[in-house]
Amino acid sequence: MKVPIQVTVNGKTHAHEVEPRVLLVHYLRDVLNLTGTHIGCETSLCGACTVMLDGQAVKSCTVLAAQANGAHITTIEGFAVNGRLHPVQEGFWERHGLQCGYCTPGMIVASAQLLERNPDPTEAEIRMAIEGNLCRCTGYQHIVEAVQYAARRMKGAAAAD
Amino acid sequence: MIPTPFDYIAAKSLDEAVALLGKHGEAAKILAGGHSLVPAMKLRLAQPQVLIDISRIKDLAYIREEGNSLRVGAMTTHYALESSKRVRVVSPLLAECAAAIGDVQVRNRGTIGGSVVHADPAADWPAAMIALRVEMVCAGAKGERVIKADDFFVDLLTTAIAPGEVLREIRIPLSQGRTGQSYKKVRHPASGFAVVGVAVNLGLDAAGKCANASIGVTGAAAKAFRAGGAEAALTGKPPDAAVAAAAAAKAADRQDMNSDLYASAEYRRHLVEVTARRAVLAAVGAAK
Numbered sequence: 001m002k003v004p005i006q007v008t009v010n011g012k013t014h015a016h017e018v019e020p021r022v023l024l025v026h027y028l029r030d031v032l033n034l035t036g037t038h039i040g041c042e043t044s045l046c047g048a049c050t051v052m053l054d055g056q057a058v059k060s061c062t063v064l065a066a067q068a069n070g071a072h073i074t075t076i077e078g079f080a081v082n083g084r085l086h087p088v089q090e091g092f093w094e095r096h097g098l099q100c101g102y103c104t105p106g107m108i109v110a111s112a113q114l115l116e117r118n119p120d121p122t123e124a125e126i127r128m129a130i131e132g133n134l135c136r137c138t139g140y141q142h143i144v145e146a147v148q149y150a151a152r153r154m155k156g157a158a159a160a161d
Numbered sequence: 162m163i164p165t166p167f168d169y170i171a172a173k174s175l176d177e178a179v180a181l182l183g184k185h186g187e188a189a190k191i192l193a194g195g196h197s198l199v200p201a202m203k204l205r206l207a208q209p210q211v212l213i214d215i216s217r218i219k220d221l222a223y224i225r226e227e228g229n230s231l232r233v234g235a236m237t238t239h240y241a242l243e244s245s246k247r248v249r250v251v252s253p254l255l256a257e258c259a260a261a262i263g264d265v266q267v268r269n270r271g272t273i274g275g276s277v278v279h280a281d282p283a284a285d286w287p288a289a290m291i292a293l294r295v296e297m298v299c300a301g302a303k304g305e306r307v308i309k310a311d312d313f314f315v316d317l318l319t320t321a322i323a324p325g326e327v328l329r330e331i332r333i334p335l336s337q338g339r340t341g342q343s344y345k346k347v348r349h350p351a352s353g354f355a356v357v358g359v360a361v362n363l364g365l366d367a368a369g370k371c372a373n374a375s376i377g378v379t380g381a382a383a384k385a386f387r388a389g390g391a392e393a394a395l396t397g398k399p400p401d402a403a404v405a406a407a408a409a410a411k412a413a414d415r416q417d418m419n420s421d422l423y424a425s426a427e428y429r430r431h432l433v434e435v436t437a438r439r440a441v442l443a444a445v446g447a448a449k
């Protein structure tokens with residue numbers, strides 16, 4: 001028995017009928033072709049599949065597409081606005097916060113969640129905020145620096161407003 | 162990592178959820194945040210034929226004070242409890258335990274109700290539920306009933322909730338007078354689950370002696386348990402380092418410890434003692 005769902009992803013509304021067992025990450029990748037959200041462990045440990053669901057960072061491998069009915073979702077594809085990178089994306093670029101890039105979309109979503117809740121995090125708070133996201137390349141140091149860069153940028157932008 | 166097929170029904174009211182449970186019986190499972198059930202379904206450890214989603218029912222996610230108790234709706238997320246300024250003031254153990262769960266993404270989505278009814282032996286909440294002497298309010302076809310935390314956790318992944326019942330609310334009695342609380346855990350480095358977790362809730366008298374002690378232990382055994390020996394060893398004494406150590410040594414008394422890849426039974430018994438001592442001293446330190 002398929003269920004109808006309607007979701008708004010990166011500002012665009014989609015309506016589909018899905019099997020209840022379809023995971024949100026599979027819906028995003030296979031139905032909407034938004035392959036920026038990666039599948040890593042599929043066991044809610046690695047964080048590669050992290051997306052924003054109604055403003056909350058969630059692991060989309062552990063959410064059924066049916067549970068997201070009516071939700072507003074932002075994937076990594078929705079972070080840049082009119083070709084201008086989100087400050088966290090810019091931080092990863094400037095501070096070399098990635099090597100292979102597999103974990104990066106999830107890292108960026110989790111980091112953006114942190115900076116929304118805590119615009120001036122300590123290094124320890126940054127490391128805690130990304131504890132649900134595994135990176136096997138960088139040793140995390142450059143990721144932490146990327147988030148610190150983003151925090152400074154966002155504060156600067158806020159001050160300029 | 163895809164669940165077996167099932168039907169999905171979003172219940173519009175608690176009455177409808179109870180009626181659906183009655184109709185589908187053992188084939189149905191209640192879906193809250195899905196952070197225990199969905200992983201179990203992906204591993205095909207759970208294969209319900211019907212999922213009844215209660216996340217769309219109005220007014221199941223709330224934190225309210227009523228008289229001397231805090232009422233927490235079953236659908237309240239770990240993050241909501243962790244980030245509530247009021248919870249930190251009136252029930253610091255609840256906030257501390259919430260913040261110790263998994264990672265941010267899990268806490269954003271996972272719910273206190275879903276976690277406690279799953280009764281994972283390595284979950285954090287059961288220790289705090291026992292230490293806080295909470296009451297679980299369950300809705301069923303014949304109305305509501307209240308189950309005390311000590312009676313709630315029955316065995317591995319098993320609670321006292323009857324078939325056909327839905328957990329609706331958790332009631333936390335708020336401590337009166339001078340209180341100190343703490344939750345300490347030995348965290349599994351990969352999963353974040355508690356290899357051992359100890360929640361301590363102490364009442365201190367005017368002289369600084371321990372007037373009452375309530376201690377829950379999770380991760381160590383098939384189900385969370387009350388550390389009665391440790392409570393008795395603290396009560397009536399000034400909770401200094403020596404008393405805390407002597408009490409902690411009794412925290413795992415008469416309990417069979419789990420043994421698995423991560424920790425042998427003997428090591429877990431040791432961890433319970435060390436963690437209980439740290440949690441008792443932290444609770445004493447937190448008492449104002």
